[in-house]
Amino acid sequence: MDLRGTMRITGDGRLEIGGCTCDRLAREFGTPLYVMDEDEIRARCREMAGVLSRAYPDTFVAYASKAFSTLAMCRLVHQEGLGLDVASGGELYTALQAGFPPERILFHGNNKSVEEVEMGVRAGVLRFVVDNMHELDILEDVARRFRRRVHVQIRLTPGIEAHTHDYIRTGQLDSKFGLGIANGQAMAAARRVLASELLVLEGLHCHIGSQILAVEPFGVAAALVMDFASEVKKETGYTVREVNLGGGLGVRYKSGDERVPLGKYASMISKIVREKCLAHGLEMPRLMVEPGRYIVGEAGTTLYTVGAIKEIPGVRKYVAVDGGLADNPRVALYQASYEAVVATRALSPPEEKVSIAGRHCESGDMLIWDILLPRLRPGDLLAVLSTGAYNYSMSSNYNRYPKPAVIFVKAGMADVVVARETYQDVAARDRIPARFEFADDASSCVGTAGTA
Numbered sequence: 001m002d003l004r005g006t007m008r009i010t011g012d013g014r015l016e017i018g019g020c021t022c023d024r025l026a027r028e029f030g031t032p033l034y035v036m037d038e039d040e041i042r043a044r045c046r047e048m049a050g051v052l053s054r055a056y057p058d059t060f061v062a063y064a065s066k067a068f069s070t071l072a073m074c075r076l077v078h079q080e081g082l083g084l085d086v087a088s089g090g091e092l093y094t095a096l097q098a099g100f101p102p103e104r105i106l107f108h109g110n111n112k113s114v115e116e117v118e119m120g121v122r123a124g125v126l127r128f129v130v131d132n133m134h135e136l137d138i139l140e141d142v143a144r145r146f147r148r149r150v151h152v153q154i155r156l157t158p159g160i161e162a163h164t165h166d167y168i169r170t171g172q173l174d175s176k177f178g179l180g181i182a183n184g185q186a187m188a189a190a191r192r193v194l195a196s197e198l199l200v201l202e203g204l205h206c207h208i209g210s211q212i213l214a215v216e217p218f219g220v221a222a223a224l225v226m227d228f229a230s231e232v233k234k235e236t237g238y239t240v241r242e243v244n245l246g247g248g249l250g251v252r253y254k255s256g257d258e259r260v261p262l263g264k265y266a267s268m269i270s271k272i273v274r275e276k277c278l279a280h281g282l283e284m285p286r287l288m289v290e291p292g293r294y295i296v297g298e299a300g301t302t303l304y305t306v307g308a309i310k311e312i313p314g315v316r317k318y319v320a321v322d323g324g325l326a327d328n329p330r331v332a333l334y335q336a337s338y339e340a341v342v343a344t345r346a347l348s349p350p351e352e353k354v355s356i357a358g359r360h361c362e363s364g365d366m367l368i369w370d371i372l373l374p375r376l377r378p379g380d381l382l383a384v385l386s387t388g389a390y391n392y393s394m395s396s397n398y399n400r401y402p403k404p405a406v407i408f409v410k411a412g413m414a415d416v417v418v419a420r421e422t423y424q425d426v427a428a429r430d431r432i433p434a435r436f437e438f439a440d441d442a443s444s445c446v447g448t449a450g451t452a
């Protein structure tokens with residue numbers, strides 16, 4: 001099995017992350033538990049910023065916090081010198097609470113509310129990534145009221161569908177995000193921003209998808225954005241200063257997978273931006289990217305305790321764990337595929353094929369279909385790998401289960417960054433309307449069974 005980040009297996013077969021054995025973490029913090037490998041996150045931040053800036057002189061890497069956002073994570077990203085992409089008021093709030101400098105924040109979202117726009121303008125975020133004309137109305141109004149100039153990037157619908165291994169270009173992408181190039185919407189938005197006294201056109205943005213393992217689609221996107229930058233110059237005389245290619249860089253979920261080759265990615269996009277500048281006579285823009293999964297995906301491991309085991313002879317053996325759909329909805333949502341290790345017997349050879357089920361009331365609540373593992377027993381500790389991106393951030397309280405804790409591990413230290421929820425937390429915001437109060441006088445209950 002390919003180990004991730006600082007993972008290693010001790011001589012007696014125990015899985016260790018950040019110098020902490022998983023059985024120690026489970027004893028100390030309970031299960032299910034999200035374990036984040038701090039050194040791995042920092043290594044990916046440094047790799048991303050380093051590789052990109054070596055390929056192209058003027059770069060800006062913004063971590064896409066939708067992948068995993070907590071106060072400690074925002075602090076870490078700031079320590080590593082990256083910018084931040086937020087896609088909601090909640091993500092912006094988290095960043096600001098963590099002390100993240102607003103002048104390094106990009107504000108995304110395809111339906112930002114007036115309140116969210118006000119929050120961003122008040123904080124003074126670096127850029128609004130504008131998704132549609134309605135947002136321009138709101139931005140102008142808020143900018144006027146706050147007497148501030150607002151700096152924007154226009155999100156383009158690139159018309160590319162990128163998949164893991166292949167990609168196709170479609171003339172017109174059917175997407176709720178961004179402004180179409182082909183139908184003139186993007187140009188209309190650019191003209192509108194340029195005509196505004198309050199809005200400043202800084203750049204163009206596009207994001208072609210997520211978990212992309214090939215570099216070619218990114219090159220196609222870069223070319224498209226640069227060609228559009230040239231159109232803008234031809235039509236308006238204005239040269240955009242920034243090109244933001246979004247996120248989407250793929251990571252390893254299973255052994256044998258390869259992360260997107262970062263060096264190739266960086267040289268591909270920087271080469272295309274350069275060539276297009278020469279071809280179109282444009283000045284070199286600042287190059288921005290917004291990786292989310294690449295930064296945190298492989299750093300995350302979820303620990304579960306094995307419970308009920310059900311064998312249907314000749315059909316399948318289900319091994320249920322104390323988590324599932326609520327802490328990892330990606331299997332049900334995207335047919336995502338994971339691999340797992342028995343955390344105290346990581347050196348034991350596989351003995352049987354099982355399927356790992358969750359504990360939620362839903363047949364689709366499965367974590368792994370068909371995996372070869374050593375024989376599992378109730379009480380065993382199971383580690384599911386590569387759960388750092390979009391697991392905690394998309395978790396829910398389905399079945400009113402409290403959300404697991406999140407811990408950061410590093411060099412033998414383990415610290416809680418999100419405390420485990422309690423049943424009290426789960427019900428804390430519930431209210432019972434006064435008219436639902438238990439009545440002393442049973443006759444006041446209308447239609448209650450047993451009333452005369």
Ligand code: LLP
Nearest residue numbers: 064207210211247248249290291292293390
């Ligand atoms: N920038 C923009 C504008 C985005 O929409 C996204 C992700 C990113 C950056 C970061 O993409 P990444 O580098 O993480 O691929 N919940 C799904 C993924 C949704 C991605 C949404 N946008 C999943 O669990 O696979």
